[in-house]
Amino acid sequence: MVEAWYMDESQEDQRAPHRQRPNRAVSLEQLRRLGVVYRRLDADNYETDPCLKEIRRAENYSWMDIVTIHKDKLPNYEEKIKTFYEEHLHLDDEIRYILEGSGYFDVRDKDDKWIRISMEKGDMITLPAGIYHRFTLDENNYVKAMRLFVGEPVWTAYNRPADDFPARKQYMKFLAEEAHNEAKVNELIQLVQSAPADMKDGVGG
Template sequence: MVQFYYHDNKDTLENFTEPHDSGKPVTQEELAAIGVIYKYITTQQELDALAKEREYKNRDVVNLNLAAFNNDLDAYNAKMQQFYKEHYHDDEEIRYIVDGEGYFDVRNKGDEWIRARLEKNDLLILPAGIYHRFTLTDGLKQVKAVRLFKDEPKWEAINRDSGKESDARLSYAQSIAV
């Protein structure tokens, strides 16, 4: 079952896959106010209809688990830390969870982290330019997700600490300005 809540901001490099639930829930309306859309999709037809509606022409499937890294724990941990580094993309990011579970964290208007705990059949759409990060849950530590793309897959992660602010980031920041 999907959960949205404020992150407790007590994460470290050792425990970022833990729930970090502050006890303060977040509504889907609060997410919508920052451009984040959640849907529960149970069939391929629903997923295909959403892709057509949003003009997504390409897709791929990503498997994140230790086996995907040939059981190389160092490589797996390095990739998880890379995904957890705060970043944005110049394109919308759509993830549909086919199996497993994970956390997407997004920044709200007040620059606070909101955590979305997603599992099978959950779909999250993040607008271009929103700061976010991803990790697997501490329990299952695996996810299989469909990624949707408008054109050819391209996911340059622009890390917040780089200081780079593309047109997509500036446009997004303006769209949620308080």
């Protein structure tokens, strides 16, 4: 099951967990409000998994390949690892499904703080177009992942700053709408909590 937390500011190896002390956990709901979608699938049977087939059909993920990130498997390994860890965005969603091994996706929250998402076998993640993010292996130094794409893949990464792209502007609009909706919900909760007891009794009826 995926786990996420706010990162510390240390210059320790990028593959270390980088948890704050005390740990500041991040929930799936918090990730959802950033546009990050998480699914849990059966990686042992990915070739025949009906759930994966349905996701691909529903989301129109027509293109797929499998990539292995390990020093003995990936050409130009050291260069690629550095590139993956540069903060960047894409103009399309990024979908990754971990088949073996593990790694970290880091994403920026609405206040520009880093959140680290720990991905293991069976985890699928969708990062929305326009979100600043990066990827690194963890201390196991190995991951095998499925890459999914709508139509022909476009792998272009735009390193930060890349705020002028329409995908970034659309993503910032999404964040603003999510923040507005969250504020409205919190306002309603406070209103209910501050209501007189006789009014609370009638809320559900």
